[in-house]
Amino acid sequence: MATIYDVARRAEVSPATVSRVANGHANVDPALAERVRDAMRELHYRPNAVARNLRRSRTTLWAVIISDIGNPFFTSLVRGVEDVAQRAGYSVVLCNSDEDPTKEGQYVDAALAEQMAGVIISPAGMANHLNRLVDARVPVVAIDRQQSGAHVDTVLVDNEQGAYLATTHLIESGYQRIACVSGPPGVFTATRRLRGYRRALEEHGRPYEEELVRHGDFREEGGYRAMASLLGPRPRPDALFAANNLMTVGAVECLVDSRIAVPDEMGVVGFDDVPWAHLVRPxxxxxxxxxxxxxxxxxxxxxxxxxxxxxxxxTVTLETKLQIRDSSLRTRQA
Structure with a gap:
């Protein structure tokens, strides 16, 4: 079995450098670190996890706590986390909170009990869970949502601007009564996307009408129910902005069942791309x-x-991009 000294000889570095790479330290020249990792792979070297954890008082595991494992949005996100983690010498444990603060708290308990090296979390709305990690000096990063009352590293997208672009596009496409299926009240992403929808209406001289807004649960069923309720009142909306991908799917399913043509009778824009968005018709x-x-x-x-x-x-905020396809381009006046 290969030792740390065998790896050091193969990589032509000191054993101390091998140790730093194996323990995930960032203060190693990237070229040297890659050379060490290559040598580890070639020699099938496996660090002694028990001894290392005793020294470090932590494992080499990261907990990634997401709100819905069934949402394609999180599939790609977790892949990005895992790819970077692997290069840094860490493994990822995936946890699904189901937007349930109690379940989220149980996973935070587990991360603390198992002495996880770090936690990446899409918060379900409880700042105290993040603060418990901070108080225990567990490195933590919030992703997708900014949590009030918790001072942690955070990665977001510009939710408000994305919703603004979506709603503006529907206005410029000639739609008059634009509805919004937002997410749960109080959830950061839902609040910001609703704000962008409202800003676009107001900047284009359109009134913000409460009767055109529904709050869904970020799930397909919630999108279906919200769309069905919007079809009842008259005059009904002629366009929809849905605040996440799964609710968009549910809303479109409702329109199909109701025999309402997209985009001529109802324009549709969703937030979050999906792999098959360009394959469906429209x-x-x-x-x-x-x-x-x-x-x-x-x-x-x-x-x-x-x-x-x-x-x-x-706090890092990334930009969104509007992918214009057929569902929002009216071909005739309804």
Missing amino acids: SLTTVAQPTYELGCEAAGLLTKRIADPERPPT
Whole structure:
């Protein structure tokens, strides 16, 4: 079995450098670190996890706590986290909170009990869970949502601007009564996207009408129910901005069941791209998020936090992009 000294000889570095790479320290020249990792792979070297954890008082595991494992948004995000984690010498444990603060708290308990090296979390709305990690000096990064009352590294997208672009596009496409299916009240992403929708209406001289807004649960069923309730009152809306991908799917399903033609009778724009958005007919206009990059940024911030626990918290905001397809381009006046 290969030892740390065998790896050092193969990589032509000191054993101390091998140790720093194996323990995930960031203060190693990237070229040297890659050489060490190559030597580890070639020699099938596996660090002694038990001894290392005794020295460090922590494992080499990261907990990634997300709100919905069934949402494709998180699939790509977690891949970005894992790719960076692996290069830094860490493994990822995936936890699904189901937007349930109690379940989220149980995973935070587990991260503390198992002495996880760090936590990346999409908060379900409880600042105290983040603060418990901070108080225990566990490196933590919030992703997708900014949590009031918690001073931690955070990675976001510009939710308000993405919603603003989506709603503005529907206005410029000639739609008059634009509805919004927002997310749960009080959830950071839902609040910011609703704000962008409202800003676009007001800047284009359109009234903000409460009867055109519904709050869903970020799930497909919630999108279906919200869309169905919007079809009842008259005059009904002629366009929809849905605040996440799964609710968009539910809303479109409702329109199909109701025999309402998209885009001529109802224009549709969703927030979050989906892999098949360009394959359905009509193809679906979406606000695309850089999901893989979100994960990479979060993992990068976590490695920096592990290397320098005292550094001030950083917030990174990434841009969204409107992917215009057929579902929002009216071909005739309804």
